[in-house]
């Protein structure tokens with residue numbers, strides 16, 4: 452059996468304390484994901500912690516630094532299942548430095564409302580991300 456690919460993603464919100472908006476990112480590559488929205492992030496590299504990988508990916512992709520908040524629990528240590536080969540852990544995050552820009556892998560960024568109905572769910576996310584977005588909306592409405 453091949454080990455799962457560990458992916459990390461950030462749910463970047465305007466405020467960890469009282470989130471009202473989420474920063475979604477539209478992928479520009481590879482072709483099967485281009486045009487779909489996702490949580491910025493990427494694969495954890497060998498010898499790297501998940502949190503360090505997320506900070507690295509956010510710096511590379513968006514040119515930002517963040518403070519990580521709590522993890523969006525999936526109920527499994529490996530995180531949210533993306534497909535038969537990969538799972539993604541997702542953390543809430545708040546900007547601490549930089550202005551997000553689509554430097555790498557994305558061609559558009561958009562702040563979407565987490566409080567005004569289903570704006571976030573209206574984006575064409577990568578299909579595997581919809582349960583994650585729904586869980587995030589539930590968490591924001593009813594914080595743990």
Ligand SMILES: Nc1nc2c([nH]c(=O)n2[C@H]2C[C@H](O)[C@@H](COP(=O)(O)OP(=O)(O)OP(=O)(O)O)O2)c(=O)[nH]1
Pocket residue numbers: 458459460484488489490491492493494495508533537539556577579580
């Ligand atoms: N970053 C991210 N990847 C996601 C999400 N949903 C989802 O299915 N994926 C998939 C797409 C890819 O198969 C994989 C992550 O790969 P990636 O291309 O972002 O990773 P990376 O930046 O390290 O890229 P590379 O070194 O392989 O080129 O997870 C998501 O919300 N965010």
